Amino acid sequence: MKKLNLAVIASLLVVAVSPIMYSLNANAADKETINSVATLRDATPIDVQKEPNAIPKVVNKDIKQGRNYPMQPPVIPHTTRSYEVNKNNNKCMSCHSRHRTEKSQAPMVSVTHYMNRDGNFLAEVSPRRYFCNQCHVTQLDAEPLVENTFTDMHSLMKEKSKANKH
Amino acid sequence: MKNLLKIGWQTVRKPSGYYSLGALVIGGFIAGIIFWGGFNTALEVTNTEAFCISCHEMEDNVYEEMKTTIHFSNRSGVRATCPDCHVPHAWTDKIARKMQASKEVWGMLFGTIDTREKFLAHRRGLAENEWRRLKANDSLECRNCHNFDYMDFTEQSERASYQHSTALADGEKTCIDCHKGIAHQLPNMKGVEGW
Numbered sequence: 001m002k003k004l005n006l007a008v009i010a011s012l013l014v015v016a017v018s019p020i021m022y023s024l025n026a027n028a029a030d031k032e033t034i035n036s037v038a039t040l041r042d043a044t045p046i047d048v049q050k051e052p053n054a055i056p057k058v059v060n061k062d063i064k065q066g067r068n069y070p071m072q073p074p075v076i077p078h079t080t081r082s083y084e085v086n087k088n089n090n091k092c093m094s095c096h097s098r099h100r101t102e103k104s105q106a107p108m109v110s111v112t113h114y115m116n117r118d119g120n121f122l123a124e125v126s127p128r129r130y131f132c133n134q135c136h137v138t139q140l141d142a143e144p145l146v147e148n149t150f151t152d153m154h155s156l157m158k159e160k161s162k163a164n165k166h
Numbered sequence: 167m168k169n170l171l172k173i174g175w176q177t178v179r180k181p182s183g184y185y186s187l188g189a190l191v192i193g194g195f196i197a198g199i200i201f202w203g204g205f206n207t208a209l210e211v212t213n214t215e216a217f218c219i220s221c222h223e224m225e226d227n228v229y230e231e232m233k234t235t236i237h238f239s240n241r242s243g244v245r246a247t248c249p250d251c252h253v254p255h256a257w258t259d260k261i262a263r264k265m266q267a268s269k270e271v272w273g274m275l276f277g278t279i280d281t282r283e284k285f286l287a288h289r290r291g292l293a294e295n296e297w298r299r300l301k302a303n304d305s306l307e308c309r310n311c312h313n314f315d316y317m318d319f320t321e322q323s324e325r326a327s328y329q330h331s332t333a334l335a336d337g338e339k340t341c342i343d344c345h346k347g348i349a350h351q352l353p354n355m356k357g358v359e360g361w
Contacts, residue, residue: 062325082347084351088353089355094355094361
């Protein structure tokens with residue numbers, strides 16, 4: 001009985017230790033692929049503090065940027081530093097609401113923002129659409145961390161019709 | 167007590183029996199310098215950020231809120247402290263404001279805004295006081311640092327340069343009309359022009 005117990009303990013130990021041993025034995029190439037995954041830390045070893053990147057500037061050109069797909073919430077082409085959007089106020093709406101657009105010449109928030117989820121129009125912006133930054137964000141003057149291969153529907157259709165012609 | 171006052175009054179009324187006119191004049195002059203200097207020094211002490219935030223009302227509310235804004239920390243390292251915006255620089259205006267501020271001492275003693283909740287409840291009124299003052303003096307405290315004549319519109323964003331070269335330039339608007347809540351959080355702005 002005692003021998004059996006010993007065997008059980010030994011086998012358990014092997015099971016527990018083997019992954020550690022395996023990872024220790026993993027060759028350099030494996031480690032490289034692990035580290036090559038894009039992260040904010042790049043390939044910085046775990047015990048080293050990475051030099052932080054410079055904080056990029058917010059794009060503040062006031063020029064509308066294109067949308068990548070029809071339903072994309074338009075991005076904000078100006079800085080919004082210390083714009084309050086809270087229970088008391090919505091700074092965005094002091095330019096983008098219907099009765100302020102004439103003065104500000106800013107685009108009006110679309111009518112969908114006044115609809116509740118049953119499709120009925122409200123007098124004020126619907127509570128579910130109140131917090132602008134949930135969908136609309138400023139853009140930074142920075143390179144994307146990961147490459148994006150997204151192709152929008154229009155380009156796909158164009159390519160398809162081109163292929164059909166040939 | 168009454169006798170003491172009487173003696174004092176008689177001393178002040180009677181011509182000097184011991185001291186020469188010269189000693190009195192020079193002594194008075196020196197005492198004047200000391201008193202006036204002391205007064206101004208004391209006044210200057212009340213005109214520092216450290217003095218303002220020695221009350222927890224100021225330190226926990228408005229000072230804390232200001233820390234995140236550009237008037238506290240920025241690229242050029244210039245910081246506006248409380249009195250830069252809230253106390254006029256010219257002497258008469260400053261004294262007038264300081265006298266008004268005696269009401270704030272009253273508020274401090276009786277705890278008018280000694281909790282965050284009370285402060286928030288009073289915020290609209292407090293903000294309106296400051297808006298009214300800045301509106302009335304054409305945003306003088308802003309202009310102590312921000313001089314319109316030295317503004318380079320080409321360095322400003324398009325929207326900013328448009329507004330500054332039109333509404334601000336022809337005096338239709340003053341700084342505070344648009345730049346509310348730049349150093350502290352805003353109260354509920356319902357009914358405020360431009361909101």
